[in-house]
Amino acid sequence: MTNTQTTLEWDTKLDTEDVVLEVENFSVHYATPKGDVIAVNDVSFNLKRGELLGLIGESGCGKTTTAMAILRLVQPPGRIVNGRVTIDGLDVTSLQGEELRRARWRQMALVPQGAMNSLNPLMRIKDQIADVIETHEGKQPKKELKERILKLFTDVGLPSRIYNMYPHELSGGMKQRACIALGIALKPPLVIADEPTSALDVIVQRIVAQTILDIRDRMNVSMIIIGHDMGLMAQLVDRLAVMYAGNMVEVAPVDSAYAEPMHPYTQLLIEAIPSIKERKPLKLTEGLTHDLRNPPPGCIFQFRCPHVMDVCREVRPQLKAYKPNHEVACHLYEEGI
Secondary structure: OOOOOOOOOOOOOOOOOOEEEEEEEEEEEEOOOOOOEEEEEEEEEEEEOOOEEEEEOOOOOOHHHHHHHHOOOOOOOEEEEEEEEEEOOEEHHHOOHHHHHHHEOOOEEEEOOOHHHHOOOOOOHHHHHHHHHHHHHOOOOHHHHHHHHHHHHHHOOOOHHHHHOOHHHOOHHHHHHHHHHHHOOOOOOEEEEEOOOOOOOHHHHHHHHHHHHHHHHHHOOEEEEEEOOHHHHHHHOOEEEEEEOOEEEEEEEHHHHHHOOOOHHHHHHHHOOOOOOOOOOOOOOOOOOOOOOOOOOOOOOOOOOOOOOHHHHOOOOOOEEEEOOEEEOOHHHOOOO
16 A cells, blocks of 8 residues: 655654653563563653553553653562663662652552552551551651642542541542542652553542642643543543554554544544444454564564555554654655655
């Protein structure tokens, strides 16, 4: 297939004063007896202050591994083999020991996917939040600490009555918002939410999503939202980053990504969203992902792409901007192909 669209080299770099997170050439491997699994492969992106970035793709594409690596939470046999992460100018990849412990929760925080499994079932909600605050800031006066915790509850839309409750006494949505309160307790510039609505019904999903938007607006915090739900992402995030087999294949403002998706994988993801206006068969992404221990030469999506060309099997496409702030790794848009 040939596309003669002119390639335009748009300047997609952001004002450095506006950038909270910079991820440069990041790679994460998992060691196995038969060779390394390449979970994240040379990924680069950035995040502006107050921006919500949606990190999306099918299961196993490297979304959560990317997030855990940014937070320096990748456990053996996983390891960061290359790259650099900076948060507000702080090189997170160089931190060790006590420096890394201090940076967590102050510079970067995680809202985990499984709220029930992440909260200590033997501690009251108030004590879990107090533990975070006092671990990083030292012993606090009881009255001031209580007021601070109750203010966090208000920020995430929780009633003050949960102050003395245990996690099992809360609903799923309340537990998830308690985890958000934990994540923002020290007002970090970066919060990563790993599928924060995946185990909730649609009504509670909306409440949690609105809580995330309220927190962003109130605190001007930057957030990475990891998920599978393309419909939810369309309503929630400012920019979309699409991953496939450990590679970043498209990064674009959310309106542009949905109106004019450029990468064939992004197009298939959007076509798989059920329509409430018309009956139509859902588009399936056929085929299987390649062996992540032995990626093919050329494009990593070549085995499942409906538009594959000879050049796709030989040359790996680079992530380039073909429209303002819209980057894609695909040969379809290169001049003369």
